[in-house]
Amino acid sequence: MKNIILHLNKAFESRVRLGIMSVLIVNDSVDFKSLKEMLEVSDGNLASHLAALEKKHYVSVKKQFIGKKPNTSYKITREGDLAFKEHLAALEKLIGK
Amino acid sequence: MDNQNEHLENLAEMRSLMEKSSRFVSLSGLSGVFAGLAGLIGAAALFWFYGTQYYYPDHSNAVYTESGEIKDSFIQFLFLDTVGILVMAIGFGAFFTMRKAKRQGLKVWDATSKRLLINLLIPLLTGGVFGLILIKQGQIQLVAATTLIFYGLALVNASKYTLHDIRYLGICEIILGLLSAFYIGYGLVFWAIGFGILHVIYGIVMYLKYEK
Numbered sequence: 001m002k003n004i005i006l007h008l009n010k011a012f013e014s015r016v017r018l019g020i021m022s023v024l025i026v027n028d029s030v031d032f033k034s035l036k037e038m039l040e041v042s043d044g045n046l047a048s049h050l051a052a053l054e055k056k057h058y059v060s061v062k063k064q065f066i067g068k069k070p071n072t073s074y075k076i077t078r079e080g081d082l083a084f085k086e087h088l089a090a091l092e093k094l095i096g097k
Numbered sequence: 098m099d100n101q102n103e104h105l106e107n108l109a110e111m112r113s114l115m116e117k118s119s120r121f122v123s124l125s126g127l128s129g130v131f132a133g134l135a136g137l138i139g140a141a142a143l144f145w146f147y148g149t150q151y152y153y154p155d156h157s158n159a160v161y162t163e164s165g166e167i168k169d170s171f172i173q174f175l176f177l178d179t180v181g182i183l184v185m186a187i188g189f190g191a192f193f194t195m196r197k198a199k200r201q202g203l204k205v206w207d208a209t210s211k212r213l214l215i216n217l218l219i220p221l222l223t224g225g226v227f228g229l230i231l232i233k234q235g236q237i238q239l240v241a242a243t244t245l246i247f248y249g250l251a252l253v254n255a256s257k258y259t260l261h262d263i264r265y266l267g268i269c270e271i272i273l274g275l276l277s278a279f280y281i282g283y284g285l286v287f288w289a290i291g292f293g294i295l296h297v298i299y300g301i302v303m304y305l306k307y308e309k
Contacts, residue, residue, distance in 0.1 A: 015107060022111040026119040027208070034208060038118055088111075091104055 007090035024076040123198035129300025131189035136292030139182035220251040241284030245274030
């Protein structure tokens with residue numbers, strides 16, 4: 001039991017962060033607005049969770065202009081992909097027991 | 098115990114997010130039914146006006162001139178017939194899909210629907226252009242087979258980006274297209290089955306499975 005809990009990643013201990021990772025793992029790149037609509041959270045809430053994941057190097061950020069509008073899009077990194085899959089496996093094991 | 102329930106809930110929510118963000122799930126079964134009906138009406142119109150005369154290029158009739166060329170009037174009819182079918186199918190399709198998206202609280206025009214459309218259109222337009230080339234080259238017998246095969250390939254390709262079930266419809270269309278290439282005299286029949294009846298059946302199955 002202790003072993004499994006070790007594999008649960010602290011960085012993903014929030015529904016918003018789990019949601020962000022779920023969306024990013026199945027998409028190439030997702031912009032801030034789409035993420036916000038899909039997860040139904042506020043700007044500030046989403047931004048702070050994204051910043052935390054970015055700090056861990058689980059997501060990468062790309063800022064660009066589309067026409068005159070700034071557009072920020074997010075991608076999962078290899079590190080993030082591995083960490084998230086490990087977390088999922090641990091979660092599944094935990095539920096299986 | 099509560100903890101475990103929470104994890105279960107989280108996992109379910111994550112699965113739904115993955116699905117929702119990567120696949121366009123608002124395609125309505127009713128769109129299929131009406132597309133099928135439009136196809137059947139179009140095939141019936143062709144049969145009503147021309148019967149099976151387009152299979153007999155050796156003597157002049159409503160389709161062919163005395164020298165065996167396809168008459169412009171027939172090409173115009175085919176064009177109008179096809180446009181009519183497409184307008185009806187796309188019109189009803191868009192209507193029912195928008196209605197379903199609204200009910201699901203999803204957007205119709207987002208990254209998933211764009212991806213779906215692009216991947217559907219690549220094989221579909223290829224097949225359409227190839228069909229036109231066949232007509233131009235006087236190989237009208239193989240047009241039905243070609244359109245069915247390419248349409249099937251388009252659906253199989255698109256199935257990665259929407260409800261998975263559409264893959265089976267695609268495979269049926271491909272098989273039907275190949276069969277129709279063997280039975281050359283029956284293009285219209287295969288066409289009516291592929292674009293008409295299969296769509297109606299698929300649409301009803303989808304409607305009962307996801308929308309009832």
